[in-house]
Amino acid sequence: MKNRWVADHLLQFDISKVRFQVVAVIFIILWAILWGRAFYLQIVIGPELRAMSSKQHLMTQLVEAKRGNIYDRNGQILARSVEVKSIYAHPKQISDPDFTAKTLAPILDLDEKKLAERLKQDRSFIWLKRKIDDATASTVQQTNLPGIGLSTEYERVYPYKHLAGQLLGFVGVDNKGLEGVERAFNDVLVGNSQKQVVPRDIAGRALYDINDKESRGEDLHLTIDVQLQFIAEEVISKAVETNNAKWGGVLIADAKTSNILAWAQYPFFNPNNFRNYSAEIYRNRLAADALEPGSTFKPLIVAGALENKIIDLDTKFDTENGVWTLEHIKIGKDKKPFTIGDDGRAYKELTTEEILAYSSNIGMAKITQTMGAKITRQFLLDMGFGNSTDIGLAESKGIIRPLRDWSEADLLSTGFGQSISATALQMVQAFNILANDGERVHLHIIKDESSENVAEQRVFSRKVAREVLKMMETVVDGNGTGKNARIAGVRVAGKTGTAQKAGSADTSGYGDMRMASFIGIVPADNPKYIIYVLLDDLDKNSYGGRLAAPVFQEIAQRSMAYSGDLPDVIFASESNKFTGETLSLKPQKRQTIKNGIVPDVTRQTLKKALEIFNEFGQLPEIIGNGMYVVKQEPPAGTKVIVRDENNKEKIISHTYKLYLSLPKEPENDGQIQSNKGTEK
Structure with a gap:
């Protein structure tokens, strides 16, 4: 009896020990698997996973520096850069290129078939359309298409249009000067464009814009007037x-x-x-x-x-x-x-x-x-x-x-x-x-x-x-x-x-x-x-x-x-088509454009009249020769600035003209008639 009791207890003890050992082995195996998995994820393929994570949540974006302005000698802007949006795509993140192309093609005015082929490329980044208007950019943003994003770039604008056009030259789509001053002084104007890492949302869009003020190009002041x-x-x-x-x-x-x-x-x-x-x-x-x-x-x-x-x-x-x-x-x-x-x-x-x-x-x-x-x-x-x-x-x-x-x-x-x-x-x-x-x-x-x-x-x-x-x-x-x-x-x-x-x-x-x-x-x-x-x-x-x-x-x-370097001259009434009498040169107080109306610049010197209009950002057409203004169009008092239905000021378009008095020709020009001929 006693021996049997001992045998039963020993058997029970052996089974418990075996169970403990089995569980311990299982835990050890699981622990080893977990450590092995962690080792594999952290050490073996860790760099690859980190790169994948960065691609999903971070993006490397080229931050285009704002190009410096070009001014004339008096501070008038001859060339400046304005912000515009450009459309890009990450083809690897686009699951349905055909749908994406079908959605974007009519918005960007692109061929749908060719766009779909581009979106199927094995590339991480492509430009779809550069420097688009605000309305198009807003429409693209509202589509919320995965892998499609907007980037801020700059477009060169020349406010005076053709004025000094050949001298200024122009800038290409990549912010590089191609002719004229823009090309000759490109290194000064272009600034330092740089790549920066920016977090992005699930659709692949940058979560915020990068400030490029520190990398902005230098301004140029020309001697041109x-x-x-x-x-x-x-x-x-x-x-x-x-x-x-x-x-x-x-x-x-x-x-x-x-x-x-x-x-x-x-x-x-x-x-x-x-x-x-x-x-x-x-x-x-x-x-x-x-x-x-x-x-x-x-x-x-x-x-x-x-x-x-x-x-x-x-x-x-x-x-x-x-x-x-x-x-x-x-x-x-x-x-x-x-x-x-x-x-x-x-x-x-x-x-x-x-x-x-x-x-x-x-x-x-x-x-x-x-x-x-x-x-x-x-x-x-x-x-x-x-x-x-x-x-x-x-x-x-x-x-x-x-x-x-x-x-x-x-x-x-x-x-x-x-x-x-x-x-x-x-x-x-x-x-x-x-x-x-x-x-x-x-x-x-x-x-x-x-x-x-x-x-x-x-x-x-x-x-x-x-x-x-x-x-x-x-x-x-x-x-x-x-x-x-x-x-x-x-x-x-x-x-x-x-x-x-x-x-x-x-x-x-x-x-x-x-x-x-x-x-x-x-x-x-x-x-x-x-x-x-x-x-x-x-x-x-x-x-x-x-x-x-x-x-x-x-x-x-x-x-x-x-x-103001012309000497005083007598203005002949017969030469003056704009006034019936000799111009009276009475001193006047300086006029400025205030309260949204055109000032009276008649009887002012041409220089002063141009300065007044220059302050308003206008270049009037000069008609006739001489030093003083005898007539102006539109006349003084014409409204230039009015308010629209939203109570915002807007400028009424006018063609500004200044008519100058003509100097009397000398009665005897001193010409000797002998040996008259034309030069070679």
Whole structure:
């Protein structure tokens, strides 16, 4: 009995022990499995899981920096960036590409089939449509489609539309400058776009926008004056259309600071719609096109000869009765004798001053012949020809051939602005030397007061610079070719130019087309503006004195009126179409646009009137010449700002016009009728 009891208890004890051991083993196995699973998840495939988690809850987004603004010298915005939305997709997160494409295609105006194919790509990110309007962005956001999101980007806007279009250039879809100032100073303007990690919701949308203020690009302040730019563009556009030219350009520089104040080209280019224009239109020709300058080059050659004491003001040259044939120089395929003509005008002996005033090609050729190729070429290099002006824009260096390549024909032709090529920018730089008493001063397009009018090199003596300016005055006010550039009461130094253009590729020599130009400095006795005008691809009967000089006159007169530098003049009632009596110049208090109405700017100077409208963000059209406003449209008191049904202010669109009084022409213009002719 006793032994059986012991045996039963031992058996019961063994079974309990076995159960404990079994349970312990099970727990150990489960514990090992859990630790093994944790090890597998954390160590073996942990990095992969973490990456998957990040893809689900975080997104790497390119934060596009806001591009810096571009301003004129007075703080007017010429280019700025505004926020826009772009549509992107994460194809790997889209479970039903066909449905997504069917929903988005009509909203984005895309082909449904092609969109579906794109959404089926094995890619983590694709752009669907860049820089869309707000209404489209709102509609896409309301669809709540998985894998579809909106990103903030910036679009470049040019508030003044075509104003200085070729100079400003434009920006591509990826915020990169492609032409003009936008391209040349892209590194300054573009800022620092960067990738940042942003949390997103279940639909794949960013939970918040990233602030990019710290990465914003720097602003640029140009030396351009919006008002002078407007004047230059208005006048050159009329001249190109009237004379049926291919294109025209104007540069205005401030002689006292060497700043470029206006950079105008026509046909116009509106960078807001750059895709609608060809490269021929948006090309910045005033810096990029090197052309033979023609007779506007002559004052510079005269200055070089005077500086090197090869001639003086009274030196005379025989101008061969208007035709000079050099039998020993053969040109062209036909080996014809090299002949220089004075365009039908017959002169005999002329002094240096008369050669410049009458624009004698023969006289100028004999001056360069006397100088020789070595001195002539070195002098051109000293003035900056053959090299870029380093203004910061993409520009041509022009053509000044190596000395070994100069033929006698090249030397003679250089005297009247052929056999070399120069940009409009280089021409302004060269004449800026004359305006600055013989010192070469660096031109600027970026406003930097610390570097204004810093001399780089003395090219002429002060005496030579002033002698040449005086001769250029004779071109305008004496018996020269520039009488159409005269401004009543103002001393004008100028030079006309008419350059033949090279013929077609299959012909040698020059064709029938011409480039007419005029360069002037006003006032000649205290230089303020240097203005260069050119009209390109004109017919063979076109001349700078006839076509370009009047353009200069109007631009110079209106520019001086704007800056308040025109002298007091008498306004003739017979010339004034807008008032029946002589304008009474009574002082007035400064007007401003207040209470939403147009102020009265009549009897104000043009400068003050433009300042008033400028404060309101308007550029009025200027009609007529003169210094004072005699009529305005719309009239004073016209409502400009009204309130809509929501009591919000809105601006009524108006075309603003200012009519100027016209100065009386002098009774005797001093023209001598003998030896009358047109310049070459």
